[in-house]
Amino acid sequence: MVAQGDLVKVFYKEKIIEGLLMPEDNSEFTFLKMSSGYNIGLKTSSVKKIELLKKKFSLPKKNEIIVLKKDLPTISILHTGGTIASKVDYSTGAVIAKFSESDILKLFPEIELFANIKSHLVRNMQSEMIRFAHYNLLAKAVEKEIKAGAQGIILTHGTDTLHYTAAALSFALENINVPVILVGSQRSSDRGSTDAAVNLIAAMQFIVNSDFAGVAICMHENFNDENCLILPACKSRKMHTSRRDAFRPINTSPIARVNHEKKQIVFLSDYNKKVNYNGLKLSLKLFNDKLKIGLLKAHVNMFASEFLAYKDFDGLVIELLGIGHLPTMKVDEFTSENDKLLKAVRELVKNMPVVVAPQTIYGKIDMNVYSPGRQLIQSGLIGNYTDMTPETAFIKLAWLLSNHKKDVKELFSKNLRGEISDRSEKEGFLI
Known part of the structure; x- marks a missing residue:
C-alpha cells in the first residue's frame, strides 16, 4: 500500500515514471515530485499500476517540526500565500491560493534535510491584497520565531508585491541578526514548470551555509534551474509579468548566487554579516497602518x-x-x-x-x-x-x-x- 511521500514507480500509459507520491487533492490526477524538483500531474484514469520503491519521508502534521536533529539549525517558514503556495483549480483552470503551511512541507519534503523545520500560517492571501497592517503582522511573526530560537526565516510570498514587503521588513526589523529570505514563484507549485522548489531549496541552503544577516529575496537567476540569486531587499524589483527570472537587482549587484545542486554559494557584493550585529537587540519599528x-x-x-x-x-x-x-x-x-x-x-x-x-x-x-x-x-x-x-x-x-x-x-x-x-x-x- 503506497502513501503520500513514498518513492513510487508509476506505470502510466506506455511509460514508467518514478517520483515521490504527492498529496491527492484531486482524484482525477495523481501527482509526483520528480528528482529534478518539479511536480507532474498524471491523469489517474491512465495510471495502470503504482509500485512502492521506498518509504521515504513521513509527512508532518500541521505546525510540527518534521525531524528534530541536534546537529541541524532550526529554520521557520512563515507562509503568506501567493503562487508559491497555489495550485491549479482543474474545474476552472484558474490558479488559486489553497495550500496551508503543512501543504508546503508536503510539497517540498526534501527541505527537512537542511534544517529542523517549523512552519506557520500567517495569512493565505494574494500579495496584491496586502496593507501596511500586514507588514506589522509579519514583523511580529519574525520576531516571535527568532525569540523561539530560529536561526533563519523563510517567508513564502506572492511575487506581485514581494519587493514591497522585502523593503518594508528591511525597515521594520531594526538590527536583525539572522537571515530573513522572501521566496516566491512565478508558476504554481503543482505545475511541471514551477520554480517554487528550486527557489525554496536555494533559500534554505543560503540560510544554513552563509553568515548573512538581514532581509533578502531569493528567486531564479535565469530560465533554467541551475542558479538562484539572493537579491537586496530594498534594491530589487519584479521586472516581468511571468518570467521565472522576473526579479532583478536595481542599480546594484546581487548579494549572492546559489547553485542548489552543487550546494555552492558565491557572494557577488558586500553584505551584512551576523557578526556585525553582535550585542545589538532586534527592535521593531512598525508602520502606522492608517497612513495614506x-x-x-x-x-x-x-x-x-x-x-x-x-x-x-x-x-x-x-x-x-x-x-x-x-x-x-x-x-x-x-x-x-x-x-x-x-x-x-x-x-x-x-x-x-x-x-x-x-x-x-x-x-x-x-x-x-x-x-x-x-x-x-x-x-x-x-x-x-x-x-x-x-x-x-x-x-x-x-x-x-x-x-x-x-x-x-x-x-x-x-x-x-x-x-x-x-x-x-x-x-x-x-x-
Missing part, C-alpha cells in the same frame, strides 16, 4: 487636478521623468496648464512631504541639471541625488512618517538600509 501614501507617475498632458487629488494624503511619491523632470513650464499656447502643475506641487508641499523617485527605474535623480528641475528643488521636493525604486521610496516614506515624522526631509535622502547607492556602477544596469 500616494504614488503618482509623471506623464505628458498632466493636469494640476492629478496632484491636488492627493491633498488629503499624508505623503506623496512622484515618479519623475528622465533624470528628474515634471512638465511645469509654459512653452507655447498649448502648455498653459503646466504653470498650474507647479503651483499644485507647491500647495501639496505645504501640508505633506512630497518625495521623488526615477520613473526610469535605473539611475539617479538629479534635479540640478536643468532649470525646471531646480524649480522643483526650490518648491520643496525631497529626494534629489537618490536612486531608490519608486516602490522602495513609497515604503520608506510610509515608514519614516510612522517612526520619524519630524525628520522625513533629512532621513529620506539618507541611506538607512542599503536603499540608496553610494555611487552609480555600470554593473548595476540590466543585470
Whole structure:
C-alpha cells in the first residue's frame, strides 16, 4: 500500500515514471515530485499500476517540526500565500491560493534535510491584497520565531508585491541578526514548470551555509534551474509579468548566487554579516497602518487636478521623468496648464512631504541639471541625488512618517538600509 511521500514507480500509459507520491487533492490526477524538483500531474484514469520503491519521508502534521536533529539549525517558514503556495483549480483552470503551511512541507519534503523545520500560517492571501497592517503582522511573526530560537526565516510570498514587503521588513526589523529570505514563484507549485522548489531549496541552503544577516529575496537567476540569486531587499524589483527570472537587482549587484545542486554559494557584493550585529537587540519599528501614501507617475498632458487629488494624503511619491523632470513650464499656447502643475506641487508641499523617485527605474535623480528641475528643488521636493525604486521610496516614506515624522526631509535622502547607492556602477544596469 503506497502513501503520500513514498518513492513510487508509476506505470502510466506506455511509460514508467518514478517520483515521490504527492498529496491527492484531486482524484482525477495523481501527482509526483520528480528528482529534478518539479511536480507532474498524471491523469489517474491512465495510471495502470503504482509500485512502492521506498518509504521515504513521513509527512508532518500541521505546525510540527518534521525531524528534530541536534546537529541541524532550526529554520521557520512563515507562509503568506501567493503562487508559491497555489495550485491549479482543474474545474476552472484558474490558479488559486489553497495550500496551508503543512501543504508546503508536503510539497517540498526534501527541505527537512537542511534544517529542523517549523512552519506557520500567517495569512493565505494574494500579495496584491496586502496593507501596511500586514507588514506589522509579519514583523511580529519574525520576531516571535527568532525569540523561539530560529536561526533563519523563510517567508513564502506572492511575487506581485514581494519587493514591497522585502523593503518594508528591511525597515521594520531594526538590527536583525539572522537571515530573513522572501521566496516566491512565478508558476504554481503543482505545475511541471514551477520554480517554487528550486527557489525554496536555494533559500534554505543560503540560510544554513552563509553568515548573512538581514532581509533578502531569493528567486531564479535565469530560465533554467541551475542558479538562484539572493537579491537586496530594498534594491530589487519584479521586472516581468511571468518570467521565472522576473526579479532583478536595481542599480546594484546581487548579494549572492546559489547553485542548489552543487550546494555552492558565491557572494557577488558586500553584505551584512551576523557578526556585525553582535550585542545589538532586534527592535521593531512598525508602520502606522492608517497612513495614506500616494504614488503618482509623471506623464505628458498632466493636469494640476492629478496632484491636488492627493491633498488629503499624508505623503506623496512622484515618479519623475528622465533624470528628474515634471512638465511645469509654459512653452507655447498649448502648455498653459503646466504653470498650474507647479503651483499644485507647491500647495501639496505645504501640508505633506512630497518625495521623488526615477520613473526610469535605473539611475539617479538629479534635479540640478536643468532649470525646471531646480524649480522643483526650490518648491520643496525631497529626494534629489537618490536612486531608490519608486516602490522602495513609497515604503520608506510610509515608514519614516510612522517612526520619524519630524525628520522625513533629512532621513529620506539618507541611506538607512542599503536603499540608496553610494555611487552609480555600470554593473548595476540590466543585470
